[in-house]
Amino acid sequence: MAFYVVQFLTGLASAASLFLVASGLSIIFGVTRIVNFAHGAFYMLGAFVAYTLTERLSGALGFWGGILLASLAVAVFGVLIEMILLRRIYRSPELFQLLATFGLTLMIEDLVILIWGPDDLLGRRAPGLRGAVDFFGQQVPSYDLFLIVLSPIVLGILWLLFRRTRWGVLVRAATQDRDMVAALGVNQKWLFTSVFALGVFLAAFGGALRIPRDAANHAMDLSVIVDVFVVVVIGGLGSIIGAFVAAVLVSELNAFGILIFPKISIILVFLVMAVVLIVRPWGLFGKPEAPARKTPGLTVQPWRPLSANERVAMIGVLIVAAALPLFGGTYVLTVASEIAIFVIFAASLHFLMSVGGLASFGHAAYFGLGAYGVAFLAKMAGLPMIVCLLIGPLLGLLGAAVFGFFAVQLSGVYFAMLTLAFAQIVWSIAFQWVSVTGGDNGILGVWPAAWASGAAAFYWLSLGVAVLVVAALRAMTFSPFGYALRATRDSALRSEAIGIDNKRIQWTAFVIAGTAAGIGGALFAFLKGSVFPDNVGISLSVDALVMVLLGGVETISGAIVGAIVYKALNIWLVSHTDLSKLVLGAVIVLIVVAMPKGIVGMIETLQARRGRSTKSAMLASRVESAE
Amino acid sequence: MRQGKWFLNGLLAAGLGVMLSSAATGAMAQDEIKIGEINSYSLLPAFTEPYRKGWQLAVEEVNAKGGVNGKKLVVISKDDAGKPADAQTAANELVSKEGVAMLAGTFLSNIGLAVSDFAKQKKVFFLAAEPLTDAITWEKGNKYTFRLRPSNYMQAAMLVEEAAKLPAKKWATVAPNYEYGQSAVGVFKKLLSAKRPDIQWVEAQWPPLGKIDAGPVVQALAQANPDAILNVEFGGDLVKFVREGNTRGLFKNRAVVSFLTGEPEYLDALKDEAPTGWIVTGYPWYDIKTPEHAAFLKAYQDKYKDYPRLGSIVGYETIKAAAAILAKANSTDPEKLIAAAEGIKLPSPFGEITFRKIDHQSTLGAFVGKTAVKDGKGVMVDSVYRNGADYLPSDAEVEKLRPKS
Structure with a gap:
């Protein structure tokens, strides 16, 4: 019995560290609607700065002072980031801020290595809390008890802050309806900045408090960010109490789950999230989102198919691209094949995001399924390449x-997080089912048939498939189906009213996008000759998101440019510099600031401004008021 | 709109131009011999930085002695960002663009396997430096791939030899939930149970790699009340596990056998909280008194003003072995390189090693000893070098494991 009590307490202690970080994220998201990918980076910074300070300052006061000071310092850094970077892009398309914080995370990762060196840093234990308390023969670390007490205190302080202060009232109001708050004359800028500062403070505080348990290390940011997001979503976005309950739920399920299924940890949080979201689409304590007053983009460019001249231009581009083998070597061609495959992948996600308004955080699942489909067919059934390429993507479709x-059935961020959960479930199956998938050692030897094994042949194949997929997706965008899909995106109520079956249309779009991603994955398996769980991983899903956002989510085919720029830049930087993350992150941040609508979105805006400035402005204002 | 498309063309052209111009710089000098090296520099800096220093030292030494048959040895190094797919992109660049004579390096097992499969497909010689998986020389072995570091099986066999001497009957295991952790536990269990049929396996914990929730895991292990624990955790997970275990008294009166923990990469991070009395494999650089190692240690410390980690040895010996193979083959033809590498004998800081013809595994060994804390730092004591050649299965068994091709 004592064991179960102690296991419960241990779970609570784990929940405490999770909650501190999650509460910050929840607050930031609730008010600013920023999906703050950099939250993990702030957490990591908190740990590293706290390490430095607690090593310098002596005594108990030095230790606790160091922890607080570190959290404050990182919060100040967060404020600077908010004022310099994020303020410029609040009006950008939804999720665009994700791109900025992603770039920021890349930069911080390299900066931490530059400043603190590559080694893990083991900090001091908390003075006075080094030992353990004996509980019927079981040892409970006193630092765990401290954390168990601390997290309800933090929860209480936050509750008081939000319920009993004017600032809290404004924050809650902004969480519910920020346009209304702005209309009432509240200075949103400072409200957002202060909320961001509080959130970052909590992240850094959570990181700093890891010092007595953990070595400060370079993988901290990514290891925490996804779990924290999951906790926030399970609890319900913007709900602090929800975050607390979710953290306890997840940690306790883990603490007791590993007694029965020791391998459960790898997937537990995602399983919990999937179940919670299917049963309660807004998380445990969340409320259904009010029908959002969509922030219209900077200008609205009405979509239209390519004109005859533009088609000729596109064919010209294709001829140039197809001529690449005449002057490129094997390496250039292989990189170009990879880029073509990522064009397919990004275009498929873009179709879902721009036409359907459905942002998936787990699109790699279908890419990876296509790749695994091909690998199974080629290795186990021994089918020829063409057959594999034709049937393999069906696994993505399925x-x-x-x-x-x-x-x-869900929408907005909840939709995104459920897709993430599914992707992680696929990933963990690929990872765990060693006898079929080979686990993380993957499936090797999936090489193309002789006719496609040359670099030029494979490049033409990839390019051809990419052109077909992109053309098909564009054709669908301008088909009646595409218009119906756009209707569900723009106004769920109105589209229902005119007889569109929203869910069926969206489901169809999801399947189309998944199949297209599967086609990309199938080619990728043959390009690399092997398939790994990586091909389903979160980082690949994030890559796809970055490509789409970089190209411009409000455009028709921006993802193509996004994929080319991001992939080429990434490959080139990794090959040419040791600080590829720093440079890539900086480039992304610069693009975000300079082109708040993505690369293609910006080009289109510039053109519209130059060409028919008055007409499009009028059109834009009319579309806005129609919303 | 039309201008936009032209702008797109411009972007495309610029992108291609960048790639082409960098392709043009890959021209090869006649008096050079190039090795392409790939490792997870950005993902695992704590391990790959000492490794990089090791191979840089080796390149310097080789060239100071006149290079490889009079040609200057050049190592072109690429980052794989910890992803198999990126490693293949890098391998492709090194082979197709840089025209390297052979590939070398890699740390993670899945990346090692991805590059070895690439090597097989493209018929390139590949010297895997650090990946531990048995598959790379056995189940998924191929004739183009050689591996330097003592494999998972070899390290398990070395530890089992010591573990079998313990009186412990009830064993628990804790290992990161991925291929390396699973196969380390699997081999260890198989070998130990074979030697000691009286042993019971009472508990197994599989926390995710890099995300151990140490408190509950330690509690679960303690609850099973084993006599001994096999640990395969390393890096950041090890730190958390050891701290929680110390606080909760998990290691009191229990034997612990632990993979890799004696390597400075992992032991040093624990500072004065390093566990004591664990039976570990590792690299006690401060205790190795052989002249070969003394020479290496002096050269390394003179150059870097830092002590070597195990990665330094691996990096150093990888390039030394590569140079020896290139010199013996006196050609960059992969078939000749394979012929030269099979059975080649060469010196190393740990003594003479050889690359076995039968499975392309080197006989580089490891040190087995016990952990202790000295002057506020974790160290290995009573360590003995175990020659890798003595801890491999019989040739007949190896023949069965390796695919015929």
């Missing part, structure tokens, strides 16, 4: 059909 059915 996955998208099953997961998409559940996912389209």
Whole structure:
């Protein structure tokens, strides 16, 4: 019995560290609607700065002072980031801030290595809390008890702050309806800045408090960020109490789950999230989102198919691209094939995001399923390459059909997080089912048939498939189906009213996008000759998001440019500099600031301004008021 | 709109131009011999930085002695960002663009396997430096791939030899939940149970790699009340595990056998909280008195004003071995390189090693000893070098494991 009590307490202590970080994220998201990917980076910075300070300052006061000071210092840094970077892009398309914070995370990762060196840094234990308390023969670390007490205190302080101060009232009001708060004359700028500062403070505080348990290390940011997001979503976005309950739920399920299924940790949080979201689409304590007053983009460019001249231009571009083997070597061609494959992948996500308004955080699942489909067919059934390429993507289709059915019942960030959960479930199956998938050692030897094994042949194949997929997606965008899909995106109520079956349309779009991603994955398996769980991983899903956002989510085919720029830049930087993350992050941040609508979005805006400035402005204002 | 498309063209052209111009710089000098090296520099800086220093020292030494048959040895190093797919992009660049004579390096097992499969497909010689998986020389072995570091199986066999001497009957295991952790536990269990049929395996914990929730894991292990624990955790997970275990008294009156913990990369991070009395494999650089190692240690410390980690040895010996193979083959033809590498004998800081013809595994060994804390730092004591050649299965068994091709 004593064991179960102690295991429960241990779970609570784990929940405490999770809650501190999660509460900050929840607050930031609730008010600013920023999906703050850099939250993990702030957490990591908190730990590293606290390490430095607690090593310098002596005594108990030095230790606790160091922890607080570190959190404050990182919060100040966060404020600077908010004022310099994020303020410029609040009006950008949804999720664009994700791109900025992603770039920031890349930069901070390299900066931490530059400043603190590559080694893990083991800090001091908390003075006075080094030992353990004996509980019926079981040892409970006193630092755990401290954390267990601390987290309800923090929860209480936050509750008082939000319920009993004017600032808190404004924050809650902004969480519910920020346009209304702005209309009432509240200075949103400072409200957002202060909220961001509080959130970052909590992240850094959570990181700093890891010092007595953990070595400060370079993988801290990514290891925490996804779990924290999951906790926030399970609890319900913007709900602090929800975050607390979710943290306890997840930690306790883990603490007791590993007694029965020792391998459960790897997937537990995602399983919990999937179940919670299917049963309660807004998380445990969340409320249904009010029908959002969409922030219209800077200007609205009405979509239209390519004109005859533009088609000629596109064919010209294609001829140039197809001529690449005449002057490029094997390496250039292989890189170009990879880029073509990522064009397919990004375009498929872009179709879902721009036409359907459905941002998936787990799109790699269908890419990876296509790749695994090919690997199974080629290795186990020994089918020829063409057959593999034709049938393999069907696994992506199947996955998208099953997961998409559940996912389209939700919307917004909840939709995104459910797709993430499904992707992680696929990933963990690929990772755990060693006898079939080879686990993390993957499936090797999936090489193309002789006719496609030359670099030029494979490049033409990839390019050809990419052109077909992109053309098909564009054709669908301008088909009646595409218009119906746009209707569901723009106004769920109105589209229902004119007889569109929203969920069925969205589900179909999800399956189309998943299949297209599967086609990309199938080619990728042959390009690399092997398939790994990586091909389903979060980082690949994030890559796809970055490509789409970089290109411009409000455009029709911006993802193509996004994929080319991001992939080429990434490969080139990794090959040419040791600080590839720093440079890549900086480039992304610069693009975000300079082109708040993405690369293609910006070009289109510039053109519109130059060409028919008055007409489009009038059109834009009319579209806005129509919303 | 049309201008936009032209702008796109411009972007495309610029992107291609960048790639082409960098392709043009890959021209090869006649008096050079190039090795392409790949490792997870950005993902695992704590391990790959000492490794990089090791191979840089080796390149310097080789060239100071006149290079490889009079040609200057050049190592072109690429980062794989910890992803198999990126490693293949890098391998492709090194082979197709830089025209390297062979590939070398890699740390993570799945990346090692990805590059070895690439090597097989493209018929390139590949010397895997650090990946531990048995598959790379056995189940998924191929004739183009050689591996330097003592494999998972070899390290398990070395530890089992010591573990079998313990009186402990009830064993628990804790290992990161991925291929390396699983196969380390699997081999250890198989070998130990074979030697000691009286042993019971009472508990197994599999926390995710890099994300151990140490408190509950330690509690779960303690609850099973084993006599001994096998640990495969390393890096940041090890720190958390050891701290929680110390606080909760998990290691009191229990034997612990632990993979890799004696390597400075992992032991040093624990400072004065390093566990004592664990039976570990590792690299006690402060205790190795052989002349070969003394020479290496002096050269390394003179150059870097820092002590070597195990990665330094691996990096150093990888390039030394590569140079020896290139010199013996006196050619960059992969078939000749394979012929030269099979059975080649060469010196190392740990003594003479050889690359076995049968499975392309080197006989580089490891040190087995016990952990202790000295002057506020974790160290290995009573350590003995175990020659890798003595801890491999019989040739007949190896023949069965390796695919025929």
